[in-house]
Amino acid sequence: MTDQAYALPGTFHFDLEPADGGDPYRIFLFIPKGEPPVGGWPLLVTTDGNATFPFAFASLVTQAPYPTGTNVNWGVVAAIGYPCEEPYDAFRRAWDLGPPPIKSYPPYFEGGPPVRIGGTGRLVDFIEHRLFPRLDAITRIDRTRRSLFGHSFGGLFTLYTLFERPSLFTNWIAASPTIYWEASEILNNEAARQPIVGRAVFLHLSAGEYEGDELAPFQYRNDDAASRAEKRKTERTVALAREMADRLHDPATGIQTQFELFAGQTHMSVLGPAVNRAVGIAFESGGVDDNQPSAR
Numbered sequence: 001m002t003d004q005a006y007a008l009p010g011t012f013h014f015d016l017e018p019a020d021g022g023d024p025y026r027i028f029l030f031i032p033k034g035e036p037p038v039g040g041w042p043l044l045v046t047t048d049g050n051a052t053f054p055f056a057f058a059s060l061v062t063q064a065p066y067p068t069g070t071n072v073n074w075g076v077v078a079a080i081g082y083p084c085e086e087p088y089d090a091f092r093r094a095w096d097l098g099p100p101p102i103k104s105y106p107p108y109f110e111g112g113p114p115v116r117i118g119g120t121g122r123l124v125d126f127i128e129h130r131l132f133p134r135l136d137a138i139t140r141i142d143r144t145r146r147s148l149f150g151h152s153f154g155g156l157f158t159l160y161t162l163f164e165r166p167s168l169f170t171n172w173i174a175a176s177p178t179i180y181w182e183a184s185e186i187l188n189n190e191a192a193r194q195p196i197v198g199r200a201v202f203l204h205l206s207a208g209e210y211e212g213d214e215l216a217p218f219q220y221r222n223d224d225a226a227s228r229a230e231k232r233k234t235e236r237t238v239a240l241a242r243e244m245a246d247r248l249h250d251p252a253t254g255i256q257t258q259f260e261l262f263a264g265q266t267h268m269s270v271l272g273p274a275v276n277r278a279v280g281i282a283f284e285s286g287g288v289d290d291n292q293p294s295a296r
Contacts (some may be wrong), residue, residue, distance in 0.1 A: 008057050015083055016134060018126045023092070025126065026081045028053040030060070031139050032074040042075035042145035043135065044282035045127065045169075046275070047097060047154035049081025051088055055275035056149075060283065067285040074146075075283040078135060080127070095119040097153035099160045099186060122159050127161075128168060144199060145281035148173035149273050153178055155205075159186055159244075163193035166201055171281050175274035176211060176267055179240040190244070196254035203248060203257045204281055205241040206274055208265030212238035214293045216266050237267070 015024040028049045032041065046052040056077045063072035082089040090108060098117025105115040110281055135141050148169045150158040155177030162172045163186075210216040217228055222228070228237070238261065245259035262273045 001017045008054065010061075011053075011057060013081075013192070016126075016130055018122065019129055024083060026050070026083045027131065027134075028077075028079040028081055029135075029138075030057050030077040032064070032076070033165070036140040037142070039144070040140035040142035042073075042147070042283055043141050044075060044132070044147045044278060045198060046077070046079045046148075046278070047150040047157055048088060048093060049079030050084065050086065051081075051271065052149070052151070052154075052275055053077065053079035053081065055272050056279055059276045059279040063279070070280075072280055072283050073285040076139060076141065078131065080123075080131070091115060093153060096123045097150070097157040098181070099156060099189065102186075103182070113290050120157055121164070123157070124161050124165060124168075128165070145170060145282075146175060147278065147280040149173040149175070149275065149282075150177075151175040151274055152267065153181075156181060156186060160189055162201070162203065162233070163189040166194055166196045166199070169201070170199060171202050171204070172272070173278040173281055174208075174241070175278075176204045176208065176237055176270055177205065177241060178235070179244065180235050180237070184240070190248075198254075200251065200254040200256065202281070203245070203255060204260065204277065205239045205245045205257065206260040206262060206270070206277065207241050208262050208267060208270035209238075210264070210266045211235070216264075219266075240261065 011028065013026055013028045015026050017024045026049065046056055060077060063070035064074045067073045074104065082092055094115050094117050096119050099120045100118045102116065102118030107114055144200065146169045148158050148161060155174035156179065158172050158174040159177055161168060166272060213232065215225060219225055219228060242259045245257040248255055249257040262270050265273060277281045
């Protein structure tokens with residue numbers, strides 16, 4: 001018997017360059033079988049696509065066949081990743097997901113290039129002007145049911161995009177967002193955020209239980225327990241996400257929010273549950289009404 005490569009059934013990927021050229025993104029795509037609904041498929045876009053796409057695919061295909069039991073129906077998943085074999089491209093994601101202003105940091109490794117952040121606006125442009133038209137050319141998408149998911153720096157990118165272009169998506173799912181980054185620079189974007197015009201939006205913020213004051217039980221046994229605990233005092237991932245959800249919730253101005261704490265999860269282990277929640281939000285059976293996201 002010979003070993004054979006395995007691919008997720010019904011999926012494919014393609015590389016797509018930004019409109020102004022530059023390194024391409026790898027788009028991992030799943031489209032359900034059959035004809036799309038009259039209004040088109042709901043869409044879930046995820047960042048860090050190499051890592052998030054397998055979670056999203058598995059969550060969707062195991063739940064969508066049983067909508068009355070899961071409240072999840074079929075839709076399109078488009079994960080924005082990179083042409084590499086690793087789950088993350090640390091160098092490129094720093095630029096793509098770290099909001100302005102543009103800044104440079106020491107290389108990840110000796111002799112490497114400096115790490116830069118501040119390119120989020122270009123990735124937003126890519127989504128709006130390159131990814132959306134490409135998806136529309138492939139299948140029919142419901143523009144009123146587009147959702148964006150990001151974790152960690154991806155969660156920060158999700159918040160940045162919401163504040164800058166709230167009309168791009170209806171549902172915004174930010175898991176463990178690094179709100180503390182650069183002295184909470186994202187709060188300046190929040191303060192100057194663009195108004196929500198027309199359809200209301202839903203923002204889901206979340207974090208793992210062990211991203212707060214307490215370390216995970218196993219982490220206390222590690223040599224870096226003290227430094228890790230000290231770092232938490234700066235990051236305040238749980239507190240800052242919860243505070244933002246409370247602060248932004250205002251149906252009168254077109255935004256509903258929810259904060260969720262995932263029990264027993266650390267910053268990295270929370271990725272699976274968070275993607276699963278994103279699938280539940282993006283592909284909620286029955287969709288949303290004509291005015292606002294359904295209450296959750």
